[in-house]
Amino acid sequence: MADHLPFEKPVIELREKIKELRSFTEDKDIDLSGEIEKLESRLAQLEEDIYGNMKPWDRVQLARHTERPTTQDYIQLLITDFLELHGDRLYGDDAAIIGGIGFFEGNPVTVIGHQRGRDTKENLRRNFGMPHPEGYRKALRLMKQADKFKRPIVCFIDTKGAYPGKAAEERGQSEAIARNLIEMAGLRVPVLCIVIGEGGSGGALALGIGDRLYMLENSTYSVISPEGAAALLWKDSGEAQRAAETMKITAPDLEKLGILDGVIPEVRGGAHRDVQQQADAIREVLRRELKELSSKDPEVLVSERAEKFNQIGSYADVTDANTEE
Amino acid sequence: MLRDLFSKKKRPEKIPSEKAKQEVPEGLMSKCPGCKKISYIKELRKNDMVCEHCGYHHRLSAGERLYCTVDEGTFTEMDAQLIAEDPLGFPEYKEKSAKDREKTNLNEAIVTGRAEIEGVPVVIGVMDAGFRMGSMGAVVGEKIRRAADTAVNERRPLLLFAASGGARMQEGVISLMQMGKTSAALRRLHEEGLLFISIMTHPTTGGVSASFASLGDVNLAEPGALIGFAGRRIIEQTVREKLPDDFQTAEFLMDHGQLDRVVHRHDLKSQIGTILAVHARGEEE
Numbered sequence: 001m002a003d004h005l006p007f008e009k010p011v012i013e014l015r016e017k018i019k020e021l022r023s024f025t026e027d028k029d030i031d032l033s034g035e036i037e038k039l040e041s042r043l044a045q046l047e048e049d050i051y052g053n054m055k056p057w058d059r060v061q062l063a064r065h066t067e068r069p070t071t072q073d074y075i076q077l078l079i080t081d082f083l084e085l086h087g088d089r090l091y092g093d094d095a096a097i098i099g100g101i102g103f104f105e106g107n108p109v110t111v112i113g114h115q116r117g118r119d120t121k122e123n124l125r126r127n128f129g130m131p132h133p134e135g136y137r138k139a140l141r142l143m144k145q146a147d148k149f150k151r152p153i154v155c156f157i158d159t160k161g162a163y164p165g166k167a168a169e170e171r172g173q174s175e176a177i178a179r180n181l182i183e184m185a186g187l188r189v190p191v192l193c194i195v196i197g198e199g200g201s202g203g204a205l206a207l208g209i210g211d212r213l214y215m216l217e218n219s220t221y222s223v224i225s226p227e228g229a230a231a232l233l234w235k236d237s238g239e240a241q242r243a244a245e246t247m248k249i250t251a252p253d254l255e256k257l258g259i260l261d262g263v264i265p266e267v268r269g270g271a272h273r274d275v276q277q278q279a280d281a282i283r284e285v286l287r288r289e290l291k292e293l294s295s296k297d298p299e300v301l302v303s304e305r306a307e308k309f310n311q312i313g314s315y316a317d318v319t320d321a322n323t324e325e
Numbered sequence: 326m327l328r329d330l331f332s333k334k335k336r337p338e339k340i341p342s343e344k345a346k347q348e349v350p351e352g353l354m355s356k357c358p359g360c361k362k363i364s365y366i367k368e369l370r371k372n373d374m375v376c377e378h379c380g381y382h383h384r385l386s387a388g389e390r391l392y393c394t395v396d397e398g399t400f401t402e403m404d405a406q407l408i409a410e411d412p413l414g415f416p417e418y419k420e421k422s423a424k425d426r427e428k429t430n431l432n433e434a435i436v437t438g439r440a441e442i443e444g445v446p447v448v449i450g451v452m453d454a455g456f457r458m459g460s461m462g463a464v465v466g467e468k469i470r471r472a473a474d475t476a477v478n479e480r481r482p483l484l485l486f487a488a489s490g491g492a493r494m495q496e497g498v499i500s501l502m503q504m505g506k507t508s509a510a511l512r513r514l515h516e517e518g519l520l521f522i523s524i525m526t527h528p529t530t531g532g533v534s535a536s537f538a539s540l541g542d543v544n545l546a547e548p549g550a551l552i553g554f555a556g557r558r559i560i561e562q563t564v565r566e567k568l569p570d571d572f573q574t575a576e577f578l579m580d581h582g583q584l585d586r587v588v589h590r591h592d593l594k595s596q597i598g599t600i601l602a603v604h605a606r607g608e609e610e
């Protein structure tokens with residue numbers, strides 16, 4: 001796969017051209033510095049135009065980028081002494097969700113996240129980051145464990161969705177997701193959720209009932225994939241680009257809808273351009289929020305978390321409209 | 326303008342009433358999807374819309390469901406005045422909602438209220454798949470939240486009849502978050518030691534199946550109801566394997582340990598009555 005996305009093409013091409021001119025200057029001993037300078041200022045402008053005006057579909061592509069950092073990458077850079085813990089104690093160990101314990105800046109935490117693969121082989125093992133019920137039940141087991149030992153929980157959300165398969169249905173995909181929703185609502189420890197890639201529907205929400213919800217700038221969170229929405233709306237999954245706009249699924253869109261506690265800015269061109277720098281931006285949020293949430297009483301955490309969800313969704317009250325006149 | 330749209334006479338009927346039973350003109354025929362035999366709608370209605378030949382359970386409107394579930398004259402509706410907004414500015418959403426309000430005589434895809442069942446006071450919510458496929462948006466989420474809170478405040482059991490294609494796409498991620506909202510509301514009910522009976526009827530899928538509908542202290546379903554998380558066609562495309570004919574039916578879920586009971590419509594009220602009676606004991610003392 002190319003290391004750039006279609007929308008970045010003009011930037012990449014201009015960069016190449018500047019590089020060419022530079023080597024030409026060196027080889028032929030002809031001074032083109034005036035020309036190069038002009039192109040460089042054009043490049044700066046072009047970068048500003050392209051990365052400063054990203055379309056929803058551009059962000060969808062970045063969110064799905066093969067090179068995009070995953071849960072494991074952030075755990076490696078943010079958590080010390082991380083120990084992965086396995087299994088749901090009921091059926092098996094789902095590699096599409098990982099979880100475990102470690103320290104964040106010296107304090108014990110439980111970290112759980114969807115885990116997709118980098119290459120075909122790993123993606124097959126991890127089922128492309130699409131969990132079965134045992135994945136959600138493992139996550140819940142680790143959350144209950146964190147609750148018992150009063151550790152805060154960090155959830156990284158990154159999935160196309162819960163796996164649509166026969167075995168998943170047989171083992172109660174619906175119940176597994178629903179159970180996580182009701183149980184997470186009652187956790188007496190801080191829960192911090194960050195969407196790092198794709199937040200696909202109920203399969204994402206099953207790790208998403210938290211005290212705070214952040215999204216990386218180029219991540220998405222949606223009730224249905226753009227392809228799925230396009231197929232339903234216009235009977236044509238090729239209209240996904242249009243659906244990505246209609247459905248309002250990007251981090252800036254969700255912030256406008258009032259669902260987020262914040263958008264974490266990304267490195268220009270996407271998190272994969274500088275994983276360390278991206279991890280540092282996440283570290284800032286973890287430090288600030290975990291400090292604030294850890295100072296709250298468990299009862300306050302639980303009631304504020306419920307209230308947060310109570311506030312989502314607007315509706316008209318027809319009696320008000322009738323009595324106002 | 327709003328006033329014209331929702332004037333008193335267009336408000337939903339205070340159901341249940343005999344009128345709900347007579348909405349379809351008498352003498353109309355219906356072909357049973359189960360056995361393909363033709364029945365008179367009038368005869369079907371007398372049988373709670375269950376086919377007398379093969380036992381197929383036809384879909385019920387919210388009004389019909391209440392009529393055959395709660396004690397006569399005990400139902401008072403709550404929050405009927407809530408109607409959907411259009412948070413995404415979604416193409417044609419407002420028009421389609423208005424059309425469904427006209428068609429179903431309901432303001433939204435769920436009717437909630439207080440009622441008695443075999444003499445036991447309950448809070449009940451009944452979804453209507455005729456309104457935007459019974460999908461859950463902000464209003465459905467809010468009405469369930471308020472129903473659960475009323476159940477907590479008045480220490481009544483809560484019953485929810487699901488009939489839904491899932492989250493409402495036209496409200497985007499807001500509809501997804503209603504799964505969290507309803508589940509958090511049920512948690513409070515649970516903490517208070519109150520009973521929640523979930524009854525899954527045809528269809529109960531997607532975000533409704535994956536939230537409140539699966540969280541009953543007792544989970545019941547009607548025979549033949551389609552219940553599941555992912556759509557059959559999506560699964561077939563993903564796994565490329567043939568799915569059994571009864572895949573995602575109530576009976577299939579029963580076989581896989583996902584339900585407490587599959588209950589024939591004729592037995593539903595009395596079995597709910599028994600469950601309520603067993604749980605009522607503690608409340609009286």
Ligand SMILES: [Zn+2]
Pocket residue numbers: 357358359360361362376377378379380381
């Ligand atoms: Zn029949």
